[in-house]
Amino acid sequence: MRAAQLLIDNSWTDASTGATGTTINPATGEPIGSFAEATAADVDSAVESARRGFESDDWQGMSPDVRGKLLWRIAELIDENAVELAALETLDQGQPTFISTGVSVPLAAQVFRYYAGYTTKIEGKVSPVSIPNQLSYQTRVPLGVTGLITPWNFPLDIAAWKLAPALATGNAAILKPAEQTPLSTAYLVELCVRAGVPSGVVTLLTGGPDVGKALVAHRGVDKVSFTGSTAVGQEIVKAASGDLKRVGLELGGKAPSIVCADADIDAAVLGNLQGALFNTGQACGAFTRFYVHRSKVDEFTSKLVAAADALRIGPGQDPDTVVGPLVSAEHLGRVESYVASGKAEGAELVTGGERVGGELERGFFYRPTVFTEVRDTMTIAREEIFGPVLSVMPFDDMDEVVARANDTDYGLAAVVWTRDLKTAHNLPKRIHAGTIFVNQLPLIDPGSPWGGFGMSGWGREMGEYSIDEFTEPRTVFINLD
Template sequence: MHATKLLIANEWTDASGGATSTTVNPADGEVIGTFAEATATDVDVAVASARKGFESDEWQSMSPDARGKLLWRIGELIEKNTEELAALETLDQGQPTFMSTNVSVPLAAQVFRYYAGYTTKIEGKVSPVSIPNQLSYQTRVPMGVAGLITPWNFPLGIAAWKLAPALATGNAAILKPAEQTPLSTAYLARLCVEAGVPAGVVTLLTGGPDVGKALVAHRGVDKISFTGSTAVGQEIVKAASRDLKRIGLELGGKAPSIVCADADIDTAVVGNLQGALFNTGQACGAFTRFFVHRSRVDEFTSKLAAAADSLRIGPGQDPETVVGPLISAEHLGRVDGYVASGRKEGAELVTGGERVGGELEKGFFYRPTVFTEVKDDMTIAREEIFGPVLSVMPYDDIEEAVARANNTDYGLAAVLWTQDLKTAHNLPKRIQAGTVFVNQLPLIDPGSPWGGFGMSGWGREMGSYSIDEFTEPRTVFINLG
């Protein structure tokens, strides 16, 4: 049994009210740990501690090179503890071991190394001004206290790609993980302390939605970085408007996949299936709407359904598992409700569409589901399902495919399958998405920005864009007359 407390001023402490909640293994529904339920009082104490840490001489006087070494040490500690972190991620979130070991943990370490190199490269500029005898220059300065609110689908990875740039730019950070998956984030916070982060610079608050709301509303918090649902993101915008705190939002997606008539269908089937079902479809960049040229749609659909049926479903700890559990019983019911709506609205169910029983009955498992004859106005084609539900939608010409792919409130990611070089270069610029992949899976790299258009959020993460997200420009005028 894992027990997680709050981390405030580098001390592990119980919640002020003494309350705790439990987290469960989604593969069997069994309780695997407890975590402290922070109160409004705890949020006040945490923000005050973070402000003190941000303003401390130790943090303010730390050179960029020393700050870079600190981030590098955190990355090294993540790698050193790969086995433990991956096991926690799989146990608490359910993702297959091959993903937690080979994707989630390595990406977290990589992000810290990437931003360790950025600490010495946060540059300003000198601006030519028309006022006589004036020198005007700009620097980028940290915002102060940053609240980092992370989701349950990739707890460790997303915590890392928020925390690393926040620290690299000199902010103090308050981590608030999703209540469904607090364990790996708590472990990351412990590694930060072990690496030598000054007291108050990294804080951990665990608990339910009220903790996140209190962080967003707190006037002592200067920046909120949130990854999660569009509905919650909209509420954050409303709350943050009261004091105009800076916010970054990475929200939902409904990624289209355009399969051209000339595509290698076997490659497209494998790539689309992996791109749709990684982390059991619980990813904002997962491929969900498959626009397939009518001349190839029957072949694509039959091969996609057969491949989906062949995938091993099971606990993440099983090395043979490809499709793990959904995060919770509540989410399982939500996904099943979307499948029911697809049937009711006239989509044709090809395979799946039901919960997995038998020896997996206690877990939150759902069979990979393929629909065809899906119309653009159907609920399953418009709303983010966040589960293993795939919609095949035939089209007749590429103009139609582009228009229909863009007919969505979201704009996070998209993918194109073609063997034509001109199409591969010319079509992506017509797709309304923050990232367009060509003939491949949805990938994340610290050097490339990630974020979306429309209801998929505000701002970008990764690359130099995260430096901008966690700093403000400051102008200095010097009278030389």
């Protein structure tokens, strides 16, 4: 059993009440570790510590070059401890090994290296002003204490892509991971301490939703960066309005996949299946609404169903596993309720639609599920399911499919499948989403922004956009008379 304590003032400590929670292996339903259940008093202590850390000479007096070396050292430590980090991510979250070892851990290290290079490149500007004999220039300054609240689907990566730019810009950071998956984040924080991050600059708070609520409402927190559900994001906006703290939100998605008449159907089937079932569909950018040209819909559906039925389902530790478990019994029940709604509203269940039994029945496994005869008004076509549930819908012309793809509250990601160069360039311009992929999986890279329109959130993560998210411009006027 692993234990995740709080980190406050660079000291590992239990919660002030001694309370703990339990994290569960989703492949077996068995406990694998405990974590401290922070209290409101612990949140107060964490914010006070982070403020001291932010204002300390050790941090504010650190040169950009040295800060960059510090972030680079964190990346090195991630690489050096990749095996254990990946094992934790698979054990705690359920990710298949090919994801934890091939995507999650390498991307976390890559993000820290990327922002290590940014520490020496955060520049201001001189503005030409019309007031005589005045010099006006701007610098970018850190916000202060940032609260970084991360979800359970990619705990390590999302912690990294919030923490790295927060540190690169000189902020102090309080990490609050999801209570379902705290272990890899706790390990990442341990690596930050080992790398030499000054006391108070990185803080870890574990626990349930009340910890996140207290962090958001705390007047000592200058910025909240949250990734998670749209409903929780809306509550954060309300709570943050009391002191108008900065808020960044990466929320839900309902990504449409448009398969044009000229698409390579075999490539589209494989790519859509991988893009839909990556991490068992527990990804905000997962492809979920398949709009297939009517001339190709029967071929696409039959090949999709055959490929889905052939996928290996099992625990993430099995190297042959492609589809792992859902993260919790609660989330499994949520997915089951969406499948039931699809049946009740008249969609045709072609395959899946049930839990996996036998030797996997103690885990939270669900078969890849394909629906046809899905109308755009159905619940499964409109709400984010966050699981292995796919809807296939035919379309006849481009104007029709653009209108249907855009008929959603979300706008995070979309994908287009075509072999026509004009379509590949022109169709994405008509889709209301933050990122549009063409003939490929939903990929994320530190150099490219990630975020959405509408109910998919506010702001962007990655690239230079994160520098803006974690800094404010400060203007200085100098009288030259």
